[in-house]
Amino acid sequence: xxxxxxxxxxxxxxxxxxxxxxxxxxxxxxxxxxxxxxxxxxxxxxxxxxxxxxxxxxxxxxxxxxxxxxxxxxxxxxxxxxxxxxxxxxxxxxxxxxxxxxxxxxxxxxxxxxxxxxxxxxxxxxxxxxxxxxxxxxxxxxxxxxxxxxxxxxxxxxxxxxxxxxxxxxxxxxxxxxxxxxxxxxxxxxxxxxxxxxxxxxxxxxxxxxxxxxxxxxxxxxxxxxxxxxxxxxxxxxxxxxxxxxxxxxxxxxxxxxxxxxxxxx
Ligand SMILES: *[C@@H]1O[C@H](CO)[C@@H](O)[C@H](O)[C@H]1NC(C)=O
Ligand SMILES: *[C@@H]1O[C@H](CO)[C@@H](O)[C@H](O)[C@H]1NC(C)=O
Numbered sequence: 633x634x635x636x637x638x639x640x641x642x643x644x645x646x647x648x649x650x651x652x653x654x655x656x657x658x659x660x661x662x663x664x665x666x667x668x669x670x671x672x673x674x675x676x677x678x679x680x681x682x683x684x685x686x687x688x689x690x691x692x693x694x695x696x697x698x699x700x701x702x703x704x705x706x707x708x709x710x711x712x713x714x715x716x717x718x719x720x721x722x723x724x725x726x727x728x729x730x731x732x733x734x735x736x737x738x739x740x741x742x743x744x745x746x747x748x749x750x751x752x753x754x755x756x757x758x759x760x761x762x763x764x765x766x767x768x769x770x771x772x773x774x775x776x777x778x779x780x781x782x783x784x785x786x787x788x789x790x791x792x793x794x795x796x797x798x799x800x801x802x803x804x805x806x807x808x809x810x811x812x813x814x815x816x817x818x819x820x821x822x823x824x825x826x827x828x829x830x831x832x833x834x835x836x837x838x839x840x841x842x843x844x845x846x847x848x849x850x851x852x853x854x855x856x857x858x859x860x861x862x863x864x865x866x867x868x869x870x871x872x873x874x875x876x877x878x879x880x881x882x883x884x885x886x887x888x889x890x891x892x893x894x895x896x897x898x
Contacts, residue, residue, distance in 0.1 A: 648802050653848035653861055654701060654810055655877075662809075663847055664700035664713050666876035668867035669693050672758055687758035691734035692718035692725075693865035694812045694843035696748070699787070699898050701847065702809040706898065715751035716787060723754065724763035731760050736812050736843055740792040740896050747786030792896040798883055802849060804895050810847045810863070814840040814892035815880075821887070827873030830859040832881040838888030846893070849882055858882040860889060 655661045670686045696716040703714045721729065721739070724746070728738040753769035761767050765780035772778040795801045795811060804811055816837045824831055830852050848861040859879040868876040880886055 648799075648806055651848070651850035652802075652806055653850065654705070654805070655847060655861070660709060662701060662705045662709060663863070664697060664704055664715065666863060666868050667693050667697065667718070667756075667865045669718070669865040670758060671867070672756070687722075687731040688733045689718055689722060689729070689731055689758070690843040690865055691729045691736050691739060692721040694845045695736055695739055695743075695896065696721075697863055697865070698810040698812050698845040699743075699789070699896060701845070702896075703787070703898050705809045714787070716748045717751045717754040717756070719751075719756045719761075720749050720754040720768065722757075722759070723761045723767040726760065726763070731758070733841075736814070736892075736894055737794070740789055740894060743789040743896070744792065747788040749784045749786055753781065753784050787898055789896045789898065792894060795893040795895060798890055801846065801890065801893055805846060805848060808895065808897065810845045811893055811895045812843060812845055813889050813894075815842050815844060815887040815889045816840060817842045818887070821878075824871050824878060825873070826878075827871065828879055830855050830857045830879045830881055831886075832857060833887050838885065838891065840888060840892055846889075847877075850879070852879070862889075 655663045669689045696718050699716055700714060722731065725739060725742050728734050728742050749769050754767065766778060769781040769784035770778045771781055795804055801811060816839045818833055818835060818837055821831060845863045846860050847863055849859060850861060851858050860882045862878050862880055864870060864876055864878060866876065870876055871878050880889055885891065
């Protein structure tokens with residue numbers, strides 16, 4: 633019995649390709665755009681707090697981006713792409729996350745219960761707001777001419793779970809689409825401009841302080857390293873030669889990327 637189980641795992645693991653990228657499935661991308669969690673921002677020169685504050689909404693962007701991709705995959709790339717609203721989460725899911733950070737493992741059951749509106753209903757503002765009717769979904773014509781939309785279309789998470797091994801992570805990405813993982817951010821990662829070279833942290837730091845989505849994997853022959861292909865949410869100006877994505881060493885729990893991984897199906 634045990635033997636067959638191992639044989640089964642072995643077969644699954646080794647039937648996966650050496651490289652796989654939802655951004656290039658036989659030349660077609662099933663990925664939605666890179667987002668920018670820090671903008672727009674209330675930049676009031678006279679208020680030190682506003683001036684310094686960057687919205688820590690990575691938990692909302694990583695999760696919505698993975699869900700946006702899975703919707704795109706399920707809809708076979710049919711246009712237009714659907715973007716779920718991180719601002720709606722800042723407004724209404726304040727018990728699971730704010731601009732000061734949040735927990736993906738708490739967000740997924742929240743999304744299963746409450747659902748989420750589209751970006752156009754509640755565009756990104758990079759600031760925590762109240763969950764009023766206007767802040768759930770609105771339509772605006774001019775200054776102060778906004779009305780709340782009643783019963784806006786909502787998308788729900790149908791199933792979710794955690795992933796604890798590298799083969800499980802690969803299998804899940806391959807079969808169903810991008811996944812959501814927590815990582816540690818280092819000053820070197822913040823300043824990274826290496827394009828598609830593999831980022832390999834040598835400091836060993838694993839303290840969770842950022843969330844991203846994993847969209848595939850590969851192997852770099854020059855560096856002789858396996859890597860994850862990762863979408864960040866710091867705009868396309870971050871690591872610009874790779875459009876806001878980055879490749880991170882795979883299989884060595886670099887930056888703790890293999891510690892806190894989750895999948896969610898729309
Ligand atoms: C991509 O192309 C290969 C070879 O032509 C084919 O076997 C595979 O099914 C294709 N994949 C998709 C997702 O269309
Ligand atoms: C591998 O990394 C090098 C930099 O070390 C980079 O120039 C090259 O494009 C990468 N190759 C692939 C296939 O990503």
